[in-house]
Amino acid sequence: xxxxxxxxxxxxxxxxxxxxxxxxxxxxxxxxxxxxxxxxxxxxxxxxxxxxxxxxxxxxxxxxxxxxxxxxxxxxxxxxxxxxxxxxxxxxxxx
Numbered sequence: 001x002x003x004x005x006x007x008x009x010x011x012x013x014x015x016x017x018x019x020x021x022x023x024x025x026x027x028x029x030x031x032x033x034x035x036x037x038x039x040x041x042x043x044x045x046x047x048x049x050x051x052x053x054x055x056x057x058x059x060x061x062x063x064x065x066x067x068x069x070x071x072x073x074x075x076x077x078x079x080x081x082x083x084x085x086x087x088x089x090x091x092x093x094x095x
Contacts, residue, residue: 025092025093026092026093028092029048029089029090029092029093032088032089032092033045033048033089036082036085036086036089037082037085039074039078039079039082040082040085040086040089042068042073042074043061043065043068043074043079043082043083043086044086044089044090046064046065046068047060047061047064047065047086047090048090048093050063050064051090051093051094052094053094054094055094057087057090057091057094058083058087060090061083061086061087061090065079065083
C-alpha cells in the first residue's frame, strides 16, 4: 500500500473513532430570543445561564421562573403562555 493511501486510510479511521459532539447554537438562541415577547425574553434571560446539554428544560423553567411568579414580577398565565416558545429557544442552547 502506498504512503498516500495509507495516510488517507489512517485519517479516515481516526475520524470514525472520534466521538461526535453536538454544538450549541448560541447565535440561533439569541435570534430566537429576539422574537420572544418581553415576558419571554425575561424568562429566557433568567433560565439560559443554567442550560447544559442534558438539562431538563421544563424543570429549569419551573425552578427559575417560579420565583418571578411568586414575587408578582410575572403572572402565572404569562409564564405558562410563554413557556413553549422560551423552551424552544432554550433548546437551541443544548444542541
